[in-house]
Amino acid sequence: MDENVLIEAVPNFSEGRRTDVIDELTAAIQAPEVQLLHRASDWDHNRTVLTIAGPPQAVLRGLFKAIEVAIVRIDLGRQQGAHPRLGAADVVPLVPIRNISLDECVVLARQLGRQIGNELDLPVYLYAAAATRPERRNLADIRRGEYEALRQEIHRPARLPDFGPAKIGPAGAVIVGARSFLIAFNVFLRTADVAVAKAIARQIRESSGGLPAVKALGLLVDGQAQVSMNLVDFLTTPPHAVVEAIQREAIHLNTEIDRSELIGLIPQDAVLAAAASALLLPDLTTDRILEVALCQQTGSLCRAPQWRAKRCFGER
Amino acid sequence: MDENVLIEAVPNFSEGRRTDVIDELTAAIQAPEVQLLHRASDWDHNRTVLTIAGPPQAVLRGLFKAIEVAIVRIDLGRQQGAHPRLGAADVVPLVPIRNISLDECVVLARQLGRQIGNELDLPVYLYAAAATRPERRNLADIRRGEYEALRQEIHRPARLPDFGPAKIGPAGAVIVGARSFLIAFNVFLRTADVAVAKAIARQIRESSGGLPAVKALGLLVDGQAQVSMNLVDFLTTPPHAVVEAIQREAIHLNTEIDRSELIGLIPQDAVLAAAASALLLPDLTTDRILEVALCQQTGSLCRAPQWRAKRCFGER
Numbered sequence: 001m002d003e004n005v006l007i008e009a010v011p012n013f014s015e016g017r018r019t020d021v022i023d024e025l026t027a028a029i030q031a032p033e034v035q036l037l038h039r040a041s042d043w044d045h046n047r048t049v050l051t052i053a054g055p056p057q058a059v060l061r062g063l064f065k066a067i068e069v070a071i072v073r074i075d076l077g078r079q080q081g082a083h084p085r086l087g088a089a090d091v092v093p094l095v096p097i098r099n100i101s102l103d104e105c106v107v108l109a110r111q112l113g114r115q116i117g118n119e120l121d122l123p124v125y126l127y128a129a130a131a132t133r134p135e136r137r138n139l140a141d142i143r144r145g146e147y148e149a150l151r152q153e154i155h156r157p158a159r160l161p162d163f164g165p166a167k168i169g170p171a172g173a174v175i176v177g178a179r180s181f182l183i184a185f186n187v188f189l190r191t192a193d194v195a196v197a198k199a200i201a202r203q204i205r206e207s208s209g210g211l212p213a214v215k216a217l218g219l220l221v222d223g224q225a226q227v228s229m230n231l232v233d234f235l236t237t238p239p240h241a242v243v244e245a246i247q248r249e250a251i252h253l254n255t256e257i258d259r260s261e262l263i264g265l266i267p268q269d270a271v272l273a274a275a276a277s278a279l280l281l282p283d284l285t286t287d288r289i290l291e292v293a294l295c296q297q298t299g300s301l302c303r304a305p306q307w308r309a310k311r312c313f314g315e316r
Numbered sequence: 317m318d319e320n321v322l323i324e325a326v327p328n329f330s331e332g333r334r335t336d337v338i339d340e341l342t343a344a345i346q347a348p349e350v351q352l353l354h355r356a357s358d359w360d361h362n363r364t365v366l367t368i369a370g371p372p373q374a375v376l377r378g379l380f381k382a383i384e385v386a387i388v389r390i391d392l393g394r395q396q397g398a399h400p401r402l403g404a405a406d407v408v409p410l411v412p413i414r415n416i417s418l419d420e421c422v423v424l425a426r427q428l429g430r431q432i433g434n435e436l437d438l439p440v441y442l443y444a445a446a447a448t449r450p451e452r453r454n455l456a457d458i459r460r461g462e463y464e465a466l467r468q469e470i471h472r473p474a475r476l477p478d479f480g481p482a483k484i485g486p487a488g489a490v491i492v493g494a495r496s497f498l499i500a501f502n503v504f505l506r507t508a509d510v511a512v513a514k515a516i517a518r519q520i521r522e523s524s525g526g527l528p529a530v531k532a533l534g535l536l537v538d539g540q541a542q543v544s545m546n547l548v549d550f551l552t553t554p555p556h557a558v559v560e561a562i563q564r565e566a567i568h569l570n571t572e573i574d575r576s577e578l579i580g581l582i583p584q585d586a587v588l589a590a591a592a593s594a595l596l597l598p599d600l601t602t603d604r605i606l607e608v609a610l611c612q613q614t615g616s617l618c619r620a621p622q623w624r625a626k627r628c629f630g631e632r
């Protein structure tokens with residue numbers, strides 16, 4: 001693996017309210033080689049999602065340090081929120097970004113899981129591509145009953161952890177895995193009827209025969225119906241195709257899309273595909289973008305020109 | 317001006333057929349500091365458009381060298397093509413990109429014009445923001461009658477050049493200027509009736525009371541009606557808004573858009589605005605793009621992940 005190897009990690013911590021704890025987690029995860037790409041905390045969910053990227057071993061070191069903070073500072077016996085959770089450091093997915101395969105990320109996930117089990121004495125479950133049993137591929141299955149149920153059931157064979165002790169303390173368990181990059185994308189409908197969102201989710205998700213590589217749920221969020229999605233392969237089904245499909249279904253159900261919401265980051269190729277669709281410009285490729293063209297020969301020029309700030313436009 | 321000052325130049329040469337001449341022009345314009353962003357040659361138009369960027373003085377040096385090649389290799393007495401032209405090096409616009417104003421590009425355009433006039437003994441006209449007379453702001457007005465008319469009229473007071481001699485040889489004249497960044501964007505209609513394209517162009521262009529910062533013409537290109545546009549301030553009227561307006565007008569005229577065509581480069585912000593429109597995601601900002609987030613701290617990471625090549629997706 002050369003120096004350009006890059007993975008992303010999207011650790012989810014069960015704390016979205018105490019800013020001092022969130023700051024401590026964020027500080028622990030960072031390092032010169034590790035970039036913090038995005039940080040989102042939600043009071044209702046009582047959860048913080050950090051998105052980091054860097055060379056694999058630097059990312060693993062940052063994750064380990066942040067998990068050390070989480071198990072000291074977060075007590076699952078007291079923590080409550082709308083989002084299901086199994087542990088203080090609840091889920092830690094590793095994602096291949098550049099010059100690394102998903103299979104190599106599986107190896108890294110198992111390395112991290114073993115280290116957490118051995119050195120932090122926490123039960124660790126491997127999930128997604130790193131799962132050791134088919135029934136542990138799906139995160140929701142591992143998390144069933146949450147922390148409270150796991151405390152009772154961890155000794156059962158079906159719930160024995162992949163690493164670490166079969167006993168559970170106030171920090172709960174950690175779920176570590178590897179998966180491909182996904183786009184977390186929600187669409188709000190102009191209705192307060194959650195049944196409409198559930199019906200549309202059923203129509204569009206792959207598991208009910210809808211669009212490939214789309215996972216969807218119908219939710220009620222702040223009194224508004226929402227189709228909440230994971231687009232697990234945006235090259236197969238890009239977000240603009242999902243929006244078009246939802247708009248069609250919504251019209252059938254006498255409503256329409258209000259707006260969308262992106263959680264975390266979206267790859268440039270998905271943005272480009274959406275733009276190509278809006279512009280009816282099928283041959284829109286990355287190299288046609290001014291900033292990308294500027295960037296190809298001199299990395300330091302990759303920043304976007306500050307059109308507004310520099311008043312390049314509209315002067316005459 | 318600091319080292320991050322960046323201008324673009326989009327010189328148009330009256331040669332789109334002889335590849336050896338085009339290669340010679342391209343070679344002459346390049347330098348370590350100057351990036352060739354795009355290169356387009358058209359046989360019918362018999363014209364080559366190079367898009368370069370770099371620090372101002374390096375760009376001016378490259379332009380001067382390429383113009384030296386053009387005047388030796390291109391003879392306007394023999395050159396014929398669909399595109400109007402006044403000279404071998406026909407038009408040379410300078411465009412502010414970063415840490416430089418349009419007014420500063422006017423100063424650079426006049427510096428280049430003076431050098432071409434003095435050292436290459438060619439008549440030079442200043443246009444757009446660099447024009448010295450209001451009637452020379454518009455390129456089409458300067459080029460009226462083309463090379464053939466200018467040979468007869470160059471001694472008239474209205475046609476005296478801004479720099480260089482009032483006499484014209486086989487290389488014709490050079491039109492040098494400064495303008496803001498523009499997007500050259502064409503929309504093909506599903507009709508061969510050029511009158512439809514002309515009617516739509518009239519509806520949408522600013523000069524007829526249409527969309528601000530839009531210049532539009534109706535043309536017939538390869539037997540298909542085309543609305544050919546310059547979007548001279550994409551922050552005011554972005555390309556996706558133009559596509560929406562044309563689609564509306566086209567439906568009124570019983571046709572529809574076939575596809576669009578981008579000439580040269582498009583700024584990332586225009587792509588983002590189009591994507592935001594397609595995704596119904598008004599708060600889509602540059603920092604939500606994975607590659608941009610990766611790029612913020614380490615310039616060398618600004619390349620897009622090679623999703624397909626590295627098979628990050630769809631492995632499972």
